Amino acid sequence: MALFPSEAWLKEYVDLINSSKEYEEAAATWEGDLCYVFEAEPDKGVPTDVRAWIDLWHGKCRGYKFDLPAEEGDASKFIIRAPYSRWKQVINKELDPIKGMMQGKLKLKGDLPTIVRYVKAANELVNLAGHVPTEFVDEQS
Amino acid sequence: MGFVVTDPDVEGLGVMLADLIRGNIEADPDRARLLHGITGTINVRASDAEVDVGMEFRDGQLLVHAKPFPKADLDITTDADTLMGMSTVPLRFGMPDASKAEGRAVVGKMVRGELKVRGMVTKPKLLTRLQRLLSVG
Numbered sequence: 001m002a003l004f005p006s007e008a009w010l011k012e013y014v015d016l017i018n019s020s021k022e023y024e025e026a027a028a029t030w031e032g033d034l035c036y037v038f039e040a041e042p043d044k045g046v047p048t049d050v051r052a053w054i055d056l057w058h059g060k061c062r063g064y065k066f067d068l069p070a071e072e073g074d075a076s077k078f079i080i081r082a083p084y085s086r087w088k089q090v091i092n093k094e095l096d097p098i099k100g101m102m103q104g105k106l107k108l109k110g111d112l113p114t115i116v117r118y119v120k121a122a123n124e125l126v127n128l129a130g131h132v133p134t135e136f137v138d139e140q141s
Numbered sequence: 142m143g144f145v146v147t148d149p150d151v152e153g154l155g156v157m158l159a160d161l162i163r164g165n166i167e168a169d170p171d172r173a174r175l176l177h178g179i180t181g182t183i184n185v186r187a188s189d190a191e192v193d194v195g196m197e198f199r200d201g202q203l204l205v206h207a208k209p210f211p212k213a214d215l216d217i218t219t220d221a222d223t224l225m226g227m228s229t230v231p232l233r234f235g236m237p238d239a240s241k242a243e244g245r246a247v248v249g250k251m252v253r254g255e256l257k258v259r260g261m262v263t264k265p266k267l268l269t270r271l272q273r274l275l276s277v278g
Contacts, residue, residue, distance in 0.1 A: 099190040099221045104153030112157060113164040113277040116228045 001135045004091065005038045005050045005084070007066035009132060014054060016128045017061045023128065024059035027121035031057055032114070034125075035073040037081035044138040046084040078110035088136055090126060097126045144173050147205040154187055155194040159205045161228060162274045175274050177201045181267040184209040186218040198270065215260040215267050223247075223256055228275045235269025 002009035017023055038050040051073035055063035065072075073079070080097075082090075086105050089095035098119075100106040108115065115122055144166055147159045166172045179198045186193035186209070195206040195213065219227075230247050231238040238244035250256040261268050 096221070098225055099187070101157060102154040102187050102190040102192050102221050102224075104156070108157075111164050112160040113168065113228075116161060116225060116277050119225055119229070 001133045003140070004088070004132075004134045004136050005046065005052065005066075006137075009134060010052050010054075010064055010066045012132045013129055014061045014064045016131055017054070017056075017125065020124060020128055023121060023124040026124055027056065027059045027118060029058065030118055030121055032077035032110075034078045034080070035068075035076035036087070037073065037079060038087050039081060039083045041084045041138075044084055045140070046137060050084075076110075078108070078115070080106055080108050082106040084137075088138075091129050091132070091134055093130050097122070144176055144201075145203045145205065148207050150207045151194070151205050152207070154185065154190070154192045155205045155207060158185065158194065158196070158275070159203075161277070162203060165274060165277065172274060175270050176203055179266060179270055181215065181264060182210045182213040183215040183217065183267060183271060184213040185224070186216070187221040187224050188218055189220045196271075198267065203274070213260070214264045215258065215271075217256075217258050219250065219256040223250060227272070228277050230276070231278055232272055232276055235273050237272075 002012050033053060033055045036052045038046060038052070040046050040048050049070070051068050051070065053065040053068050053073055053076060054061050082100070082105060086095065086100065090097055090100065090106070095105065097106060101108055143163070145159045145163050147155060151159070176198060181198050183196045184193060185196065193209045195209040197204040197206065227247065230243045231241045233240070233244070237247040239248050247256065251258065258268065
């Protein structure tokens with residue numbers, strides 16, 4: 001069980017990405033890095049914004065960084081940001097990311113036509129996040 | 142002034158549609174011509190996400206408003222996934238290409254009432270312009 005958010009959680013997530021045939025096929029021609037921003041919610045155990053960066057290339061994740069500086073994360077090709085508790089809903093499959101973006105609950109920065117072309121890959125990335133055995137920081141025993 | 146102008150209070154769906162069209166025009170500047178020679182209002186609603194937005198072709202620009210129009214020339218209502226999928230459907234004369242599986246899928250949703258487009262008979266040009274602007278194909 002990996003704590004979310006943490007580097008251990010990110011590593012498990014990346015391992016799942018790299019073992020997913022579905023993602024590999026859907027993102028076979030994808031080139032570009034992605035930064036997730038888990039926005040601070042101090043009352044839930046996330047005192048500052050946390051950035052998780054993944055370097056996605058042709059259906060694989062060839063690198064990752066956890067809690068990188070804002071200026072580095074914000075230089076990514078794509079950035080998706082939301083408060084910590086929204087991400088928790090996404091990981092728990094209580095919030096569909098496309099609906100969440102349409103409702104303004106998740107905010108995307110980057111070339112939207114590219115995301116739309118690769119919507120199947122994007123959905124698989126989210127699906128994989130839900131498969132990481134996760135303990136949430138605000139539910140730690 | 143840009144080709145696509147969003148009201149300051151626009152978020153979510155409105156931002157997505159505006160960004161999609163801006164990105165498409167940036168990649169293919171010829172598409173900006175689709176904004177000219179047409180006037181009309183469009184409401185777009187993602188029913189399962191319970192969000193809607195008003196769009197307006199006017200003076201060579203597309204204006205995106207946070208609120209839908211009380212009575213738009215064209216009303217598009219469907220679920221969030223179908224709405225996203227409409228951008229990747231192959232088009233023929235600005236409409237979903239029924240000779241392709243993806244195009245037939247969209248037509249099937251219209252037949253089943255899962256995709257409702259009110260005004261497509263009276264304002265077909267408005268619909269084809271929007272489809273061409275949104276298409277990432």
